[in-house]
Amino acid sequence: MPFPFIIGAAVLFTGAVAVGGHISAKEKNEEAKSICDRAKRTYDDQVQETRSDYDDFTDAVSLVGESKEYLINNPVREFKQSLDMIKHLDIFDVGSYGGDLARTFDDKEFDSMMAYGASLARTFSKEADNADAKGALFGALGPAAAALYGTGGALLSGAGLVGGLGAGFAAALTSPLAVIAAPIFLVSAYKADTEADANLEKARAYEAQCEAECEKLKIQSDKFQAMRAQFLIYHGLMDKIGTIFEYYIKKTSKIINAHRNVLSKHQVKRTREIFNTNELEIIKTSLNLFNTVKTLCMMNLVVENNGEVEVNSDFNENFIDGVQTIADSHADILS
Numbered sequence: 541m542p543f544p545f546i547i548g549a550a551v552l553f554t555g556a557v558a559v560g561g562h563i564s565a566k567e568k569n570e571e572a573k574s575i576c577d578r579a580k581r582t583y584d585d586q587v588q589e590t591r592s593d594y595d596d597f598t599d600a601v602s603l604v605g606e607s608k609e610y611l612i613n614n615p616v617r618e619f620k621q622s623l624d625m626i627k628h629l630d631i632f633d634v635g636s637y638g639g640d641l642a643r644t645f646d647d648k649e650f651d652s653m654m655a656y657g658a659s660l661a662r663t664f665s666k667e668a669d670n671a672d673a674k675g676a677l678f679g680a681l682g683p684a685a686a687a688l689y690g691t692g693g694a695l696l697s698g699a700g701l702v703g704g705l706g707a708g709f710a711a712a713l714t715s716p717l718a719v720i721a722a723p724i725f726l727v728s729a730y731k732a733d734t735e736a737d738a739n740l741e742k743a744r745a746y747e748a749q750c751e752a753e754c755e756k757l758k759i760q761s762d763k764f765q766a767m768r769a770q771f772l773i774y775h776g777l778m779d780k781i782g783t784i785f786e787y788y789i790k791k792t793s794k795i796i797n798a799h800r801n802v803l804s805k806h807q808v809k810r811t812r813e814i815f816n817t818n819e820l821e822i823i824k825t826s827l828n829l830f831n832t833v834k835t836l837c838m839m840n841l842v843v844e845n846n847g848e849v850e851v852n853s854d855f856n857e858n859f860i861d862g863v864q865t866i867a868d869s870h871a872d873i874l875s
Contacts, residue, residue, distance in 0.1 A: 568736035572743035579747040586754040586761075593764040600771035601842075605660055607778045608837045612657030615786045616837070619830055620650055622789070622796045625803045626823070629811050653837065763850075770851045771841065773860060778836050780867040780874060785833050787873050788826040795819045832866060 796803065799814050808814055815823065843852045867874065 564736070566736075568740050572736070572739045575740075575743040575747050579743075579750040583750040583754055586757045590757040590761045590764070593761040593768070597764040597768040597771070600768045600775065603775045604771050604778065604841065607775055607782065609657055609660035611778065611782050611785075611833055612653050612837055613661060615782065615789050616650075616653060616657075616830070616833060618793065619785075619789050619826065622792050622826075625796050625800065626811070628806050629803075629809060629814070649834070653834065656838065767842070767849075767851055770855065774836075774841055774855065777860065777863045777867070781829065781832050781836060781863060784867065784870045784873050785826075785829045787870075788822060788829055791822050792826040795822060829866075832863060836863070 795815065802808060802814055811820060811823075839852065839854065841852050841855055842849055844850075
């Protein structure tokens with residue numbers, strides 16, 4: 541075989557290997573991009589789901605805050621006016637009328653409640669946007685997806701080499717420099733394939749990181765859902781007890797107003813000398829309900845434990861059952 545044909549065959553073989561290398565590099569880059577796109581979609585979907593769960597949770601928190609604000613600044617404040625009329629009395633001398641009362645109120649407690657109620661009123665009147673807080677929260681939870689995906693997008697920086705390769709290589713083979721050009725293409729193909737392998741590894745590492753961050757986000761979603769459920773239970777109890785409390789406030793106010801002339805003189809010290817049995821029972825019930833309202837309003841439902849936010853352990857099944865029992869005992873008022 542003439543020597544030029546041997547060289548030509550070698551050039552063709554080298555060129556074919558080079559083309560194959562570039563095609564392999566293109567396929568690997570496309571696979572890398574596909575992996576990055578899929579990983580980012582999965583991560584973005586999980587971020588959106590966790591954000592939604594967080595929004596639902598904060599809505600439940602707002603419901604509780606609004607209920608606390610209303611109870612403290614309305615029925616509790618009204619009840620304080622009634623208590624001011626009878627606090628000089630021996631209002632705990634009710635042993636003959638259904639059991640003793642423990643002291644459930646003092647001015648310092650009321651002042652603390654009013655200060656808390658005022659802060660809640662300011663919070664909800666401003667309707668503060670918590671977007672910054674949400675952004676800070678989620679910024680700490682997940683990877684910088686845009687920055688990471690920038691790496692994924694850059695994986696195809698050399699992919700355009702393949703598009704004009706056929707025509708360029710055919711032209712090179714017809715030139716006197718074919719013997720030099722073919723090895724150069726082979727080297728470039730090897731380099732492109734090597735870079736594509738590295739890109740594929742980067743894409744798989746990115747996918748693994750996204751998967752790990754998604755798992756973290758899922759844990760947060762579960763926590764937000766669980767805390768939201770607890771807040772809704774809490775809100776339901778506040779709504780029931782608040783309704784019953786307001787009912788008894790009205791009755792207590794009516795009773796005290798009926799005896800206002802005697803009470804204002806501060807000449808009588810014993811409750812039984814002013815109120816009849818039924819009236820004392822209503823006052824006692826109002827005081828006990830106030831104690832429950834005070835506990836509900838002043839309880840911190842969310843606490844921090846070892847850097848993690850969780851529902852206060854005091855808000856447990858026994859506490860819930862106890863408050864629910866009180867509500868059930870006044871089911872006629874709620875119906």
